[in-house]
Amino acid sequence: MTTTNGQESARGKASRGERRRAEILQAAAEVFVRSGYAGATVDEIANVAQASKATIYSFFGDKAALFAAVIVERAESVLALDLGASGGDVEAALARFARRYIAAVLSPEILGLYRLVIAEGPRFPDIARAFFSGGPERIAAQLGAQFERWRAAGLLAVDDPLREATRFLETLRGDLHLRALAGLLSEPPEREVALRIAEALSRIDFTPPGVPIAPKPAR
Amino acid sequence: MTTTNGQESARGKASRGERRRAEILQAAAEVFVRSGYAGATVDEIANVAQASKATIYSFFGDKAALFAAVIVERAESVLALDLGASGGDVEAALARFARRYIAAVLSPEILGLYRLVIAEGPRFPDIARAFFSGGPERIAAQLGAQFERWRAAGLLAVDDPLREATRFLETLRGDLHLRALAGLLSEPPEREVALRIAEALSRIDFTPPGVPIAPKPAR
DNA sequence: GTCTATACAACGATAGAC
DNA sequence: GTCTATCGTTGTATAGAC
Numbered sequence: 396m397t398t399t400n401g402q403e404s405a406r407g408k409a410s411r412g413e414r415r416r417a418e419i420l421q422a423a424a425e426v427f428v429r430s431g432y433a434g435a436t437v438d439e440i441a442n443v444a445q446a447s448k449a450t451i452y453s454f455f456g457d458k459a460a461l462f463a464a465v466i467v468e469r470a471e472s473v474l475a476l477d478l479g480a481s482g483g484d485v486e487a488a489l490a491r492f493a494r495r496y497i498a499a500v501l502s503p504e505i506l507g508l509y510r511l512v513i514a515e516g517p518r519f520p521d522i523a524r525a526f527f528s529g530g531p532e533r534i535a536a537q538l539g540a541q542f543e544r545w546r547a548a549g550l551l552a553v554d555d556p557l558r559e560a561t562r563f564l565e566t567l568r569g570d571l572h573l574r575a576l577a578g579l580l581s582e583p584p585e586r587e588v589a590l591r592i593a594e595a596l597s598r599i600d601f602t603p604p605g606v607p608i609a610p611k612p613a614r
Numbered sequence: 615m616t617t618t619n620g621q622e623s624a625r626g627k628a629s630r631g632e633r634r635r636a637e638i639l640q641a642a643a644e645v646f647v648r649s650g651y652a653g654a655t656v657d658e659i660a661n662v663a664q665a666s667k668a669t670i671y672s673f674f675g676d677k678a679a680l681f682a683a684v685i686v687e688r689a690e691s692v693l694a695l696d697l698g699a700s701g702g703d704v705e706a707a708l709a710r711f712a713r714r715y716i717a718a719v720l721s722p723e724i725l726g727l728y729r730l731v732i733a734e735g736p737r738f739p740d741i742a743r744a745f746f747s748g749g750p751e752r753i754a755a756q757l758g759a760q761f762e763r764w765r766a767a768g769l770l771a772v773d774d775p776l777r778e779a780t781r782f783l784e785t786l787r788g789d790l791h792l793r794a795l796a797g798l799l800s801e802p803p804e805r806e807v808a809l810r811i812a813e814a815l816s817r818i819d820f821t822p823p824g825v826p827i828a829p830k831p832a833r
Numbered sequence: 834g835t836c837t838a839t840a841c842a843a844c845g846a847t848a849g850a851c
Numbered sequence: 852g853t854c855t856a857t858c859g860t861t862g863t864a865t866a867g868a869c
Binding site for chain 4: 630631634665666668669672
């Protein structure tokens with residue numbers, strides 16, 4: 396419990412209100428992830444944010460709106476995985492992306508978000524939809540677009556890029572994701588992660604350059 | 615399997631206490647699924663069960679123990695899918711099982727259980743473990759045992775039966791399960807369900823009868 | 834704008850009558 | 852065993868001082 400408010404008077408750029416709002420949002424995310432929506436209290440969020448309840452309510456109106464802000468803003472920022480360099484070896488690039496994806500999806504922060512969305516989805520349908528379209532579905536769309544570029548370059552044989560991207564990601568998650576969500580995994584099991592990456596890659600048809608489509612087994 | 619306790623009264627029927635307990639458990643399941651653990655109130659459970667709070671507390675001690683009883687007893691009873699007739703056409707039997715499995719896993723009752731376990735898993739690790747070993751893992755084990763029997767009969771070519779059973783089930787669930795958990799699916803989309811069953815079956819190696827193991831193209 | 838203090842309802846859990 | 856009535860606590864949300 397250190398009084399850290401000291402010398403932040405310098406910047407007027409991101410207005411004080413903006414920074415306060417961000418701090419509250421960060422504290423709320425922490426507490427919601429730890430205690431769930433109903434289990435979290437605005438008192439605790441206020442303590443963590445070193446703010447008062449009145450300030451929080453003046454920013455967000457009520458607890459539900461604060462929750463919505465946490466989920467929506469997190470979905471957009473945290474799941475931003477770029478696909479890395481697209482040139483060169485397609486399989487290697489895809490393997491690197493796969494590893495980053497699994498690490499992200501099994502990280503405590505993202506697992507916490509998923510838990511909140513799953514737990515409260517039926518009671519906050521708009522929030523669940525916003526989370527999925529801003530997070531997981533956006534990633535699938537990005538990967539699908541990359542698949543399409545690779546296909547156009549003759550590096551990949553895919554039929555429906557978005558569909559195959561979705562299948563690729565779900566093969567990576569598989570059973571691991573569910574067990575991690577339930578808290579049964581202390582940390583990502585390296586051996587199984589490697590196995591899943593290999594399996595997901597094995598289902599991708601890497602057409603060799605120069606042999607665009609026809610699967611003709613020479614020799 | 616029913617829960618007829620061994621050396622009970624000659625009157626034969628489940629004692630009044632047993633019935634009351636079951637009623638309370640049923641009501642608690644309903645309310646927990648609807649409102650989550652922290653959001654559910656013992657008052658509401660008492661109303662639904664048409665009992666008083668004092669009765670509930672005399673049976674279960676406190677709210678957490680009631681929650682544990684709900685999850686554990688449900689995991690064992692609800693996910694009891696028998697594998698059906700094992701004789702005859704293996705692929706057809708597996709397809710029938712697959713359809714029942716998807717219907718069960720996407721049913722509102724089981725989705726509600728999963729939501730509770732995922733939401734509260736980090737705070738109730740013992741309950742999460744009990745749910746998984748009594749539910750999903752038991753199903754995988756049963757299917758794995760069936761795979762092994764089929765393999766021994768020369769009807770199936772599997773390497774690691776439990777592993778392949780687990781993969782089979784996770785291919786069936788895939789992306790659908792996650793979206794259903796978040797409440798984004800009103801009802802199981804028949805077209806996609808059929809597609810998933812076909813895909814899961816296509817990854818199974820049905821060795822034709824009379825050609826047990828060796829992949830040798832005679833003739 | 835941000836705080837302290839508080840209003841008011843609802844929570845989990847229990848005591849005591851029957 | 853099961854009920855009614857109630858305890859003390861804690862929840863969300865707000866009013867008023869600075």
